[in-house]
Amino acid sequence: MTLLAPLLHGLTLLLVPPLLLGTVNKTKSWFAGRQGPPLLQPYYDLVKLFRKQTVLSTTTSWIFRLAPFVLLVSTAFAGLFVPLFNFAAPLSFSGDFILVAYLFALGRFFTTLAALDTGSAFEGMGASRELTFSFLTEPALFLGFLTLVKISGSLETSGFLLSPLLHYNSQLTAPLILTALGLFLVFLTETSRLPVDDPATHLELTMIHEAMILDHSGPLLGAVEYSSAMKFLILGSLVVHTAAPFPADWPGGFALPLAEVLVLAVFVGVLESAFARLRLKRVPLFLTGAVLSCGAGFLLMMR
Amino acid sequence: MNPWQDFTNAESLSQEHVPLLRPDDFFASVDKLLTSTRAVAYFARPLGDSQELTAVFADDAANRLLTARTLVTETQIPQLSDRHPQLHRYERELAEYGLLSAPNLPRLRRPPLVGDSEEFHPVPGEDVHEVAVGPVHAGVIEPGHFRFQCRGETVYRLEIALGYQHRGLEAAWEGGPNARTRHYAETLAGDTTIAHTSAYARVLEALSGTRVPLRAEALRALGLELERLANHVGDLGALASDTGYLPTASFCGRIRGDFLNLTALVCGNRFGRGWVIPGGVAFDLDKPRAAELLKRLDVLTKETTDAVNLLWSTSSVLARMEHIGTLTREQALTLGLVGPAARACGLVRDVRFDQPVGMYRFQQIPVSTYDTGDVFSRTYVRWLEIQKSLTFVHDLVKNLPSGALSAPVGALKPNHLAVALEEAWRGEAAHAAWTSSDGKLARYKVIDPSFHNWTALEWALKGQEISDFPLCNKSFNLSYCGHDL
Structure with a gap:
């Protein structure tokens, strides 16, 4: 079991993410009365991208070529600290949640740098929007983490997400619900989903994340898309561990969190079908809501 | 006097x-x-x-x-x-054409090159940045160049450079009419075939003194309203899509095709090409087809109502549309706006009502207006017009007048001017022609509704968020080729 658990975690982290995007797309198609692309389409897309030639803008430097892989590696590394099942993640140390948050920040830093490297007006706008919004998601994420730390008394990501104290405690219901809600909003923002961003749009002027990667092609684009999918799994796990801490002591129950992430993907698809996108000007209000929600959860724990 | x-x-x-x-x-x-x-x-x-x-x-x-x-x-x-x-x-x-010396008037038809910023009017200041969009766009749409002067996310000025689709159409008409001239009208703006071809036919009919049979006029009105229905429904879907609201976008995309198929049911072409000819129409609507059309129309009426009403009951969609890209009634008057964009500013302006010809002289259609002048208003006016057109088409097909389909068009009178206006789905399509002393077309002028309305988009964007531009643009949905000719 000692070797099996990290192996299962690693394989899941590498292989499952595109399936989640496929699930979201399939749900959206179903709502729209379309058949939609095959469930496995994101895999085909990734294979296609990694086999394609890269076309580089003449204004870009080595930063542009390096950035997608820094993003991919930092995201995957962060994924080694967040439990995907009901057993601990392969890596953990006291205070590792700070590393997790800043590994995501590192990836974002390089993505925005690469976007600015192209000198394109679209990518400059995309980078500016991404950084503005991440400025608001970060406090929400940390307040959420602090609440979980306070509840569990553990400073390790695996520790506080899997803490048995998260289960069956009516005292903790209110802060947990508030924290889960805040983290869910952070999850939607960070994975560029509606109502903040629209991953399906072709309108450059409205894009956030997509605007930053307009110049990427081939394996560079593949690495960015792959990282986005991975981020969906990692942050999704974070949300479901907080929102639905069901006990899973029955056989096969260890995979329950993963099944919950799949349900989350369906839920995201439903949300994207039922709501229009927010005006860009309103997004900071939406994110302030995330900060307030996590903050209120934290305050309740400080009583 | x-x-x-x-x-x-x-x-x-x-x-x-x-x-x-x-x-x-x-x-x-x-x-x-x-x-x-x-x-x-x-x-x-x-x-x-x-x-x-x-x-x-x-x-x-x-x-x-x-x-x-x-x-x-x-x-x-x-x-x-x-x-x-x-x-x-x-x-x-x-x-x-060198007839007017005005150094401060930008060119209408720019050469197909972009980049020389001297052509535009940059806003000075360190914080100001320029965003250039097009002429090649991300979607499969027509070419046009948009130059934004922004500070942060706010647009200070938008300049639109068109002319990439200039085909020399007006000059091609000179010396006509001949076997090709009708097809120029049909393909002038592909989505406005019936309106432009009807206007062209009316110009020739006026110049030759042809009297069009009533049945032909009824069928032209049917074609025009079906064209309006297809395009308005398509626009509502596209607007929903730009707000990120999927259900209406998908349904309307499909329903638009079904309306186009109604046109194809009559004349065999989804865009109505070949239906309208000078002197009348080339295709009749026989009894079985009329029954089939009414049957499909009933289904489509219900489906369209269901799909579009989702928009008005979804507050997140309304939040995206209200108070965006607002034009006042005064601005609309000043710019001489036409079509749904003008009616969305509260102007009662509709060729079918103001300058009626053909079937609209006998069977009136109410003018649909709304007065907020924003994206929502332009969207809502389309929905009002869809409902009016559905009723109109229903009544028209039930009571089609009998008679011939067309009358022969004789020689054109020499040295005459004729003007014909049609209310296309985007607004007034105007065709004007002068004949020469030998009865040929000496000068043919087309004014597509987009010609009036493109400036309104520039005005509507002042002080708006740049991320709202696509939605504003879609709410006008103007033609590039109709403008460039």
């Missing part, structure tokens, strides 16, 4: 009846008339050593058109668009 000649839509006038004014009198009366009328056409043609400038204005309240002409030599035309912005694009065109 006003010396201008008044006449009606789809009527021809001989050259003697179009008053020839001295340039001073002409421009003084243009200046005066434009306070109460609007410009329908304002174009020049070479006549001997000088140029003949013809103006056609619409007095909508009196349901009449007014016309006069003058002879000018090069760069003799005074610039009136400073006082009457609705003349702006007409004057830009005249300036391109």
Whole structure:
């Protein structure tokens, strides 16, 4: 079991993410009365991208070529600290949640740098929007983490997400619900989903994340898309561990969190079908809501 | 006493009846008339050593058109668009022909090169950044270049450069009519085939004195309303898609195709090509087909109602549309807006109501207006018009007049002017033609509704968020090829 658990975690982290995007797309198609692309389409897309030639803008430097892989590696590394099942993640140390948050920040830093490297007006706008919004998601994420730390008394990501104290405690219901809600909003923002961003749009002027990667092609684009999918799994796990801490002591129950992430993907698809996108000007209000929600959860724990 | 000649839509006038004014009198009366009328056409043609400038204005309240002409030599035309912005694009065109010296008027039809910033008007300041979009876009759409001057996310100025689709269409008509000229009208703007072909046919009918049978007029009105239905439904879907609201986007995308298929049911072409011909129509709607059309129309009426009403009951969609890209009623009047964009500013302006021809003389259709002037208003006016058109089509098909399908079109009268207006789904499509002394088309002028409305998009974007541009743009949904000709 000692070797099996990290192996299962690693394989899941590498292989499952595109399936989640496929699930979201399939749900959206179903709502729209379309058949939609095959469930496995994101895999085909990734294979296609990694086999394609890269076309580089003449204004870009080595930063542009390096950035997608820094993003991919930092995201995957962060994924080694967040439990995907009901057993601990392969890596953990006291205070590792700070590393997790800043590994995501590192990836974002390089993505925005690469976007600015192209000198394109679209990518400059995309980078500016991404950084503005991440400025608001970060406090929400940390307040959420602090609440979980306070509840569990553990400073390790695996520790506080899997803490048995998260289960069956009516005292903790209110802060947990508030924290889960805040983290869910952070999850939607960070994975560029509606109502903040629209991953399906072709309108450059409205894009956030997509605007930053307009110049990427081939394996560079593949690495960015792959990282986005991975981020969906990692942050999704974070949300479901907080929102639905069901006990899973029955056989096969260890995979329950993963099944919950799949349900989350369906839920995201439903949300994207039922709501229009927010005006860009309103997004900071939406994110302030995330900060307030996590903050209120934290305050309740400080009583 | 006003010396201008008044006449009606789809009527021809001989050259003697179009008053020839001295340039001073002409421009003084243009200046005066434009306070109460609007410009329908304002174009020049070479006549001997000088140029003949013809103006056609619409007095909508009196349901009449007014016309006069003058002879000018090069760069003799005074610039009136400073006082009457609705003349702006007409004057830009005249300036391109070298008839008007106005260094501050940008060109209408730019060369297909982008990049020389001197052509645009940059906003000074360190915080200001320029965003250039197009002419090649991310979607499969027509080419046009948009230059934004922004500070942060706010647009200070938008300039739109068009002309990439200039095909020399107006010149191609000269010497006609011939076997090709009808197809020029059909393909002038692919989504407005029926309206432009009807206007073209009316010009020829007016010039030849042809009387179109009533059944043909009814079928033309059917074609025009089906075209409006298909495009309006498609627009509502596209607007939903731009707000990120999927259900209406998907349903309307499909329903638009079903409306196009109704046109195909009658004439075999989804865009109505070949349906309207000078003198009448080329395809009849027989009893079984009429029954089939009504059957499908009933289904589509229900489906469209269901799909579109989702928009009005989803607050997140309304939040995206309200108070965005607002134009006031005064701005709409100043710019001479036409079509749903004008009616969304509260203007009662509709060719079917103001200058009715053909079937609309007998079977009226109410003018749908709304008064907020924003994206929501333009969206909602489309929905109002869809409902009115559905009723109109239903009644029309149930009570189709009998009679012939077309009348023979004879030779054109020499030295005549004819003007025909049709309410296309985007607004007024105007065709004007002068014949030569041998009865050929000497000058053919087309004014697509987009010609009036492109400037409105520039105005609507002032002070808006740049991320709202795609939605604003879609709410106007203007034609590039119709403008560029």
